[in-house]
Amino acid sequence: xxxxxxxxxxxxxxxxxxxxVQPKAHIETEATNPQANYSNCFDDDGRLKRTxxxxxxxxxIITAVIGSxxxxxxxxxxxxxxxxxxxxxxxxxxxxxxxxxxxxxCYRSGDPVTGQRNYTYMDAVKANLGGKKVIFCGxxxxxxxxxxxxxxxxxxxxxxxxxxxSNCFQKSGGKDPCHMSSNGYMITxxxxxxxxxxxxxxxxxxxxxxxAAIMSFTYSTAGLGLGIGKVAGNGSFKGSLTGISxxxxxxxxTVTGTQKLWRSLQxxxxxxxxxxxxxxxxxxxxxxxxxxxxYKTMKKATLFSIIVTTTFYLLCGCMGxxxxxxxxxxxxxxxxxxxxxxxxxxxxxxxIVVHLVxxxxxxxxPLFAFVEKWSAKKWPKSDLVTAEYEIPIPFWGVYQLNLFRxxxxxxxxxxxxxxxxxxxxxxxxxxxxxxxxxxxxxxxxPIEMYKAxxxxxxxxxxxxxxxxxxxxxxxxxxxAAIGSVAGVVLDLKTYKPFKTRY
Numbered sequence: 418x419x420x421x422x423x424x425x426x427x428x429x430x431x432x433x434x435x436x437x438v439q440p441k442a443h444i445e446t447e448a449t450n451p452q453a454n455y456s457n458c459f460d461d462d463g464r465l466k467r468t469x470x471x472x473x474x475x476x477x478i479i480t481a482v483i484g485s486x487x488x489x490x491x492x493x494x495x496x497x498x499x500x501x502x503x504x505x506x507x508x509x510x511x512x513x514x515x516x517x518x519x520x521x522x523c524y525r526s527g528d529p530v531t532g533q534r535n536y537t538y539m540d541a542v543k544a545n546l547g548g549k550k551v552i553f554c555g556x557x558x559x560x561x562x563x564x565x566x567x568x569x570x571x572x573x574x575x576x577x578x579x580x581x582x583s584n585c586f587q588k589s590g591g592k593d594p595c596h597m598s599s600n601g602y603m604i605t606x607x608x609x610x611x612x613x614x615x616x617x618x619x620x621x622x623x624x625x626x627x628x629a630a631i632m633s634f635t636y637s638t639a640g641l642g643l644g645i646g647k648v649a650g651n652g653s654f655k656g657s658l659t660g661i662s663x664x665x666x667x668x669x670x671t672v673t674g675t676q677k678l679w680r681s682l683q684x685x686x687x688x689x690x691x692x693x694x695x696x697x698x699x700x701x702x703x704x705x706x707x708x709x710x711x712y713k714t715m716k717k718a719t720l721f722s723i724i725v726t727t728t729f730y731l732l733c734g735c736m737g738x739x740x741x742x743x744x745x746x747x748x749x750x751x752x753x754x755x756x757x758x759x760x761x762x763x764x765x766x767x768x769i770v771v772h773l774v775x776x777x778x779x780x781x782x783p784l785f786a787f788v789e790k791w792s793a794k795k796w797p798k799s800d801l802v803t804a805e806y807e808i809p810i811p812f813w814g815v816y817q818l819n820l821f822r823x824x825x826x827x828x829x830x831x832x833x834x835x836x837x838x839x840x841x842x843x844x845x846x847x848x849x850x851x852x853x854x855x856x857x858x859x860x861x862x863p864i865e866m867y868k869a870x871x872x873x874x875x876x877x878x879x880x881x882x883x884x885x886x887x888x889x890x891x892x893x894x895x896x897a898a899i900g901s902v903a904g905v906v907l908d909l910k911t912y913k914p915f916k917t918r919y
Contacts, residue, residue: 491737682900
């Protein structure tokens with residue numbers, strides 16, 4: 418295990434942290450022939466040898482992509498209709514696939530095999546663009562990661578409640594509406610994340626990613642199967658070519674012309690959120706072993722992952738819409754569209770919770786690492802920040818306890834849990850997060866870095882094509898954000914802090 422190597426190979430904790438924070442000096446002394454300096458334990462940058470491969474990379478991506486977003490796709494397609502819904506979904510997949518490939522080529526500066534590594538998204542922006550764009554990128558990326566943690570806490574609590582409500586509904590024979598508060602479930606999820614957040618590094622959550630990826634297939638398949646069963650029971654497909662009709666009576670009231678517009682724009686944000694993994698792509702790529710070159714493995718893993726997830730998205734979203742039509746719930750499994758078989762719904766919702774435990778870590782580990790490395794650089798002589806203490810754990814081994822990591826990560830989880838309890842609007846939060854992260858992190862920065870790295874001349878055909886893509890996606894983000902904010906405003910009219918009941 419990586420921790421074992423750390424104990425064997427590193428005698429001084431502060432020295433190790435300095436290598437982590439200042440890899441460039443190490444690279445400069447060995448860049449002339451990095452292959453000659455490889456060892457069995459270390460890569461060309463002096464870090465412990467990376468062990469990631471095609472399958473672990475694919476599991477990280479699938480864990481990041483197939484998140485709670487898949488459950489809102491039936492609702493999103495219901496707003497857009499049979500024509501625009503699947504079309505927009507496929508277009509978002511193609512855009513993400515293309516820009517992810519551009520971004521993966523920015524992992525190394527200069528030579529794609531031996532060039533200097535950019536460990537994080539911000540490192541890549543700094544190496545290729547520099548200036549104020551680095552600060553802008555950092556703010557957007559880490560704010561988005563913070564927001565994703567909130568979104569996943571809300572989604573997990575809703576799934577936990579769905580299990581309780583499903584059993585309550587079954588026992589009462591449908592007579593009891595089974596309303597309950599989400600606060601206790603959010604606190605439970607927060608406690609679980611406090612424990613898992615003590616896993617020191619991204620490399621060490623690979624097993625959690627694989628479990629989470631399996632869980633994502635479990636609940637997606639359950640949702641698909643229930644949708645097919647519902648369609649078979651109906652005897653026909655529901656829905657229309659243009660989406661939800663004006664005048665439709667929903668749980669939120671009658672849909673007006675203005676509300677249909679807001680809901681359609683919000684659906685764009687929900688679909689964008691369903692593909693939000695670019696913000697951690699380079700962090701995932703930094704776990705891949707070489708040879709072959711990291712970007713080659715990442716390119717294959719990205720293609721495989723997006724094909725798999727898009728297939729699931731289309732099946733789940735379209736079957737959900739076919740089953741419920743205009744009344745498709747905003748969360749397919751927890752919107753209480755399905756009551757029987759309740760045991761299958763319980764299994765699917767339990768799988769969602771397990772998946773979100775892993776996805777939370779996949780998204781938050783880069784943020785944890787950024788704060789901890791910055792702190793180690795700022796206070797290199799502080800024992801609170803840099804010292805690690807060996808704690809023997811029965812049946813596990815030795816755990817390296819760092820007090821700063823323990824305190825800071827616990828505070829982070831507590832804060833995201835409190836905000837989730839304050840703003841438990843699943844669809845609106847999903848839409849805002851999708852809109853906020855899509856254009857700047859999925860489109861703008863990958864395109865700008867690629868143009869700078871490949872020295873694409875202004876006014877050339879390729880430059881023009883990239884600019885058209887850039888501007889188009891900017892306007893999509895803008896209108897999606899407007900729709901989602903409008904949704905939050907409507908929800909706030911009937912909202913009471915810490916007293917939301919489902």
